[in-house]
Amino acid sequence: MEMNSANVEAVVKQVLESMLSQPVSAPAAAPAAGGAIPKTAHVAMLTALEHYDVKEFPMPEVGDGDILVKVEGCGVCGTDAHEFKRDPFGLIPVALGHEGTGEIVKMGKDVKVDSAGKPLKLGDKVVTCMIFKDNPDITMFDLNKQNVGGADVYGLLPDDEIHLNGWFSDYILIRKGSTVFNVSDLDLKSRILIEPCAVLIHAVERAKTTGILRFNSRVVVQGCGPIGLICIAILRTMGIENIVAVDGNQQRLDFAKRMGADNSVNFMNHKGIEALSGAVKEAFGGYEADFAFQCTGSPVAHANIYKFIRNGGGLCELGFFINGGDATINPHFDLCSKEITLVGSWVYTLRDYATTFDFLKRAKAIGLPMDDLITHEFPLEQINEAHVTNLKQEGLKIAIVNK
Numbered sequence: 104m105e106m107n108s109a110n111v112e113a114v115v116k117q118v119l120e121s122m123l124s125q126p127v128s129a130p131a132a133a134p135a136a137g138g139a140i141p142k143t144a145h146v147a148m149l150t151a152l153e154h155y156d157v158k159e160f161p162m163p164e165v166g167d168g169d170i171l172v173k174v175e176g177c178g179v180c181g182t183d184a185h186e187f188k189r190d191p192f193g194l195i196p197v198a199l200g201h202e203g204t205g206e207i208v209k210m211g212k213d214v215k216v217d218s219a220g221k222p223l224k225l226g227d228k229v230v231t232c233m234i235f236k237d238n239p240d241i242t243m244f245d246l247n248k249q250n251v252g253g254a255d256v257y258g259l260l261p262d263d264e265i266h267l268n269g270w271f272s273d274y275i276l277i278r279k280g281s282t283v284f285n286v287s288d289l290d291l292k293s294r295i296l297i298e299p300c301a302v303l304i305h306a307v308e309r310a311k312t313t314g315i316l317r318f319n320s321r322v323v324v325q326g327c328g329p330i331g332l333i334c335i336a337i338l339r340t341m342g343i344e345n346i347v348a349v350d351g352n353q354q355r356l357d358f359a360k361r362m363g364a365d366n367s368v369n370f371m372n373h374k375g376i377e378a379l380s381g382a383v384k385e386a387f388g389g390y391e392a393d394f395a396f397q398c399t400g401s402p403v404a405h406a407n408i409y410k411f412i413r414n415g416g417g418l419c420e421l422g423f424f425i426n427g428g429d430a431t432i433n434p435h436f437d438l439c440s441k442e443i444t445l446v447g448s449w450v451y452t453l454r455d456y457a458t459t460f461d462f463l464k465r466a467k468a469i470g471l472p473m474d475d476l477i478t479h480e481f482p483l484e485q486i487n488e489a490h491v492t493n494l495k496q497e498g499l500k501i502a503i504v505n506k
C-alpha cells in the first residue's frame with residue numbers, strides 16, 4: 104500500500120485513538136471487585152424463634168490472614184430450618200447461612216492461596232468449608248480420616264464482636280485458619296449448590312466402600328428433595344443408568360426423571376410395604392435393587408428400604424442429618440439373612456469439596472438441570488419469607504441472592 108498523506112493522517116488518528124482509549128478500558132479489566140467497600144455491612148441475625156432482623160454493623164478490620172468477601176448468595180438449608188423453628192443448637196442470636204458464596208473484595212497480606220493451593224486474588228469467587236482450629240484429625244490431605252461433623256462452620260458460629268459470621272449477609276469476614284476455596288470457574292447457582300452437593304459426594308464415596316455399587320447396578324433413591332435429586336445427578340455423572348426414584352410427591356418424581364432416574368414409584372399409590380416393594384421391583388423390570396440410598400428423615404422410610412434390596416445388596420443411609428427418632432427393623436430378615444452391607448453417611452470431608460467442584464462441571468456438561476434445583480430466590484430483606492417458603496416445602500432449594 105502506498106502511503107499518501109491521507110493515509111498517514113488516518114493511521115496517526117487511529118494510533119492516537121487507541122492510545123487514548125487504553126487508560127479508559129484498563130480499570131474495567133482490573134479486579135475492581137464491585138467498587139468501594141461501604142462503611143457498614145448488613146447481617147441477617149436470627150434474634151428469636153422464626154424471626155430474623157437484618158442488622159447493620161461496622162465493616163471490620165481485615166487482618167493479615169483474613170479475607171473480606173462480598174456475598175452474592177446463599178442457599179437455605181434444612182439445618183437453617185431447624186434453627187429457625189427450634190434453635191436446637193442454642194445459638195440465638197446467630198448469623199446463619201452456610202451454603203454461601205461471594206467475591207473477595209479485600210484480603211490480608213498473608214493470604215496467597217486457597218486450601219487446595221490455588222492462588223487467590225481480589226475479585227475471585229470463593230466458598231468456605233470448615234474452620235480448622237487445632238484439630239489434627241481434620242486436614243486437607245489426610246482426606247477421609249474424619250468428616251467435618253463437629254467442626255465449626257460459618258453460618259453456625261456463636262455471635263461475637265465482629266458479627267460477620269454467616270452467609271445470610273452482604274459481607275462476611277473469613278478469618279485466618281478457615282478453609283476457603285477459589286471457585287471462580289463455577290457460576291453463581293453452581294456455587295450455591297456446592298455445600299449440599301458435597302453431602303452427596305461424600306455419601307457416594309461411602310457407598311463405594313461397600314464394593315457393591317457398579318456401572319450396571321440397579322439403584323433405588325428414596326426421597327426426592329434436593330438431597331435425593333442431587334444423589335441421582337451424581338450417579339448419572341458416574342455412568343449409572345438404572346435408577347428408580349421413590350417419593351410421595353409426583354412433581355418431585357417428575358424432576359427425578361429429568362435428573363436422570365429411569366423410573367419412579369409414588370408411594371402414595373401403593374398401600375403397605377409389600378405393595379410398595381412390589382412396585383419398586385416392577386420398576387426394575389422384575390428385579391430388586393442392588394443398592395439403595397435412603398435420603399429422607401423418616402424412620403418408616405428407613406425400615407421400608409431394606410425390602411427393596413436384593414440378597415447381598417447394599418444400603419447407604421444419609422437421611423438422618425439430625426435425630427429423627429428410632430426406626431424398627433427386623434435384624435434377621437432385613438440385615439442378616441439378606442447379608443446387606445450398610446453404611447451411614449454424614450456431612451463431608453474436605454476432599455469431598457474438591458470432588459464436588461468437578462462434579463458440578465460434569466453435571467452441566469451432560470445436560471442435567473442442576474440450576475432448576477434452585478426454585479426460589481429472595482433478597483436479604485426477605486429472609487423471613489424465604490424461611491417460611493422453605494418450611495412449606497413448596498419448592499426445592501430456596502436461596503438468598505444479593506443483587
Ligand SMILES: [Zn+2]
Binds near residue numbers: 182202298
Ligand atoms: Zn447445609
